[in-house]
Amino acid sequence: MPGTADRIYASARPRLLQIRTLLASTERQASLGSGFLVNAKGYAITNYHVVSQFALEPETYRLEFAAPDGQRGAVKLIAFDVSNDLALIQIERRGLPFFEFDRRALEDRTPHGERLYSMGNPLDIGFTIVEGTYSGRVARSYNERIHFSGALNPGMSGGPAVSSSGRVVGVNVAKRLGGELVSFLVPARFAAELLARNPDPIALSPDAVRAEIGRQLLAWQASLYKLLDEQALPSRALGPYRAPDNPASWFNCWARTNAEQVPKPRANLYTTMCYTESPLFVANDLSTGEIRVTHSYAKSIDLNSVQFAAFLSREYQPTWFVWNRKRHSRIRCHEAFMERQSEAPPMRAVWCARAYRDFKDLYDVSLLTVTEDRANEALVSRLNMHGVSYENALQFGQRFLQEIRVVR
Numbered sequence: 038m039p040g041t042a043d044r045i046y047a048s049a050r051p052r053l054l055q056i057r058t059l060l061a062s063t064e065r066q067a068s069l070g071s072g073f074l075v076n077a078k079g080y081a082i083t084n085y086h087v088v089s090q091f092a093l094e095p096e097t098y099r100l101e102f103a104a105p106d107g108q109r110g111a112v113k114l115i116a117f118d119v120s121n122d123l124a125l126i127q128i129e130r131r132g133l134p135f136f137e138f139d140r141r142a143l144e145d146r147t148p149h150g151e152r153l154y155s156m157g158n159p160l161d162i163g164f165t166i167v168e169g170t171y172s173g174r175v176a177r178s179y180n181e182r183i184h185f186s187g188a189l190n191p192g193m194s195g196g197p198a199v200s201s202s203g204r205v206v207g208v209n210v211a212k213r214l215g216g217e218l219v220s221f222l223v224p225a226r227f228a229a230e231l232l233a234r235n236p237d238p239i240a241l242s243p244d245a246v247r248a249e250i251g252r253q254l255l256a257w258q259a260s261l262y263k264l265l266d267e268q269a270l271p272s273r274a275l276g277p278y279r280a281p282d283n284p285a286s287w288f289n290c291w292a293r294t295n296a297e298q299v300p301k302p303r304a305n306l307y308t309t310m311c312y313t314e315s316p317l318f319v320a321n322d323l324s325t326g327e328i329r330v331t332h333s334y335a336k337s338i339d340l341n342s343v344q345f346a347a348f349l350s351r352e353y354q355p356t357w358f359v360w361n362r363k364r365h366s367r368i369r370c371h372e373a374f375m376e377r378q379s380e381a382p383p384m385r386a387v388w389c390a391r392a393y394r395d396f397k398d399l400y401d402v403s404l405l406t407v408t409e410d411r412a413n414e415a416l417v418s419r420l421n422m423h424g425v426s427y428e429n430a431l432q433f434g435q436r437f438l439q440e441i442r443v444v445r
Contacts (some may be wrong), residue, residue: 045154045203046166052134054330055158056083056089056112056126056195059150067098071157071196072126073211074135079128082228083195084210085117086318088124091115092246093320102128105164116234116368117350119250119317120180122210122229123194123226123227136197139204142225147171147206155187155209155220157196167193171206175221177287179261180315183207189220190371198222227229228373250319251396254424255319257326258399262429272440275334278382278416283311284330303340304348308333310314317424323364325399330437333417342412353385353407365401366392374409380442382410388434390427402430404437414442 054072059065070087081102083212091116093096100112110129117124135312148171155167171189185198189209198207207222265284273282283290290311295302302368312329319325333352337345360368370389377383393399404420420437422430 040166041152041201042168043089043164045199046156048203049136049156049166049197049199050105050164052136053105053156053158053164053196054081054128055161055164055192056087057101057103058088059096059101061097061099066238068196069158069161069192072102073156073195073197073205074128074133075138075228076135079131079133080115080232081126081128082232083124083126083209084208084223085119085124086130087195088112088114088117088126089320092124092250093242093243095246100126101198103171104130107317116231117249118227118231119253119319121223122318123208123223123228123232124229125174125231129213136199136203136205138225138229139200139206139348141201142200142204142206142338145207145226147429149173153185153186153187153198153199154201155189155193155198155222157189157193159190161190161192169220177289178315179287179290179313180317181224181227181287182210182315183224185220185222187220203370217241220445229244239346247395251399252318254317254325254396254399258425258429261326262425262433265433268435270436270440271436272442273309273332274283274444275309275332275416277412277445278441279335279440279442279444280416280418281330281437282332283371284328286314287315287362288328288330289314302338304335304337304345306333306335306352320364322361325393325401327421327423329419329421331419331421335415335417338411340413345413345415347417349407349417353387353405364394366394375438376420381439382408382416382440382441382443384408384441386438390430393424398426399424400427402427402434404434405439406438408441410443 052074056070056072058068072081072083091214113127117193151171167187172184175182196209197205217313270281288311296308303428316324317326368391383408389403402422408416408417
């Protein structure tokens with residue numbers, strides 16, 4: 038309702054902030070976001086990705102806030118939570134009004150369909166308020182997110198989404214590209230927990246920040262792979278094979294085929310893909326945390342065994358995102374032929390890994406296999422894991438291999 042939005046915005050306006058990352062050498066803004074005050078000591082919440090440039094390179098960038106009344110000043114980074122894309126900052130002003138957290142949101146009792154009001158400074162055009170509804174948790178996401186049916190735009194990241202009482206239900210974090218009014222919030226309880234830790238300001242040396250990011254990423258992946266290890270790994274039939282298909286309910290799965298291509302292909306290819314949709318933002322050139330499982334069942338139509346092997350060789354290539362020399366070591370691979378139990382087909386397997394330069398004990402790992410038991414059909418399988426410890430990659434990779442079997 039317009040009257041409700043006007044009332045909420047009038048009360049909230051002095052509690053809102055624009056957070057600017059400035060290139061120190063030019064004093065020009067490099068990125069923009071929003072934030073909101075959460076206590077009288079000048080503490081405020083924003084997104085980690087809003088302050089990430091400064092966090093990783095404090096000698097190159099600095100942070101500045103701009104308030105709706107025109108006041109500006111320095112920003113101190115207190116703490117951050119990479120997995121929930123949150124940061125706790127402090128401005129140099131004290132005694133300002135601040136937001137409170139909605140008790141129902143902290144207890145996960147916000148009703149579906151409730152009106153929410155998101156605030157921030159989109160595209161640097163001025164502070165604004167956007168109305169939408171609370172649509173519950175995003176189903177296919179390991180990281181807990183709220184679906185908000187309002188229009189978030191760049192620059193609103195880190196701003197508050199509040200109930201009609203003006204209390205915070207979530208923190209603006211993202212929108213779905215290619216969708217209309219599909220936006221996401223970080224649940225308020227994660228921001229409340231970050232504030233409740235009452236941390237001292239973090240050491241702003243690049244080494245200390247990277248060590249803390251690495252610690253958080255290692256803890257996050259440890260919880261993720263522990264959860265996967267505790268549950269069954271379901272499988273799906275693909276031609277004469279069975280293979281692990283959808284590791285958890287929060288994977289998103291699709292399928293495709295080349296059977297309808299023109300001209301008609303000489304070998305049919307049926308592909309399934311399951312992947313996570315909650316990557317962790319680390320830097321503008323680095324996101325991590327994804328797991329992707331892909332299977333391609335290939336069957337010859339009129340190719341002889343030599344031609345079919347050549348067809349498979351085109352499919353049998355490790356897949357990676359673009360190599361970033363700044364972030365990753367070079368890829369190292371090992372290939373082996375695997376003889377296994379009678380119900381499991383012989384396979385060729387390639388294991389590739391690259392290390393993260395800045396974050397100790399974290400790797401991107403790819404496992405690629407192709408069955409070797411038939412001359413006219415085969416299963417090509419891929420498991421890609423990003424931001425994983427080597428131990429967890431080995432353990433999950435072994436489970437993945439064990440589930441590839443012959444069913445007829």
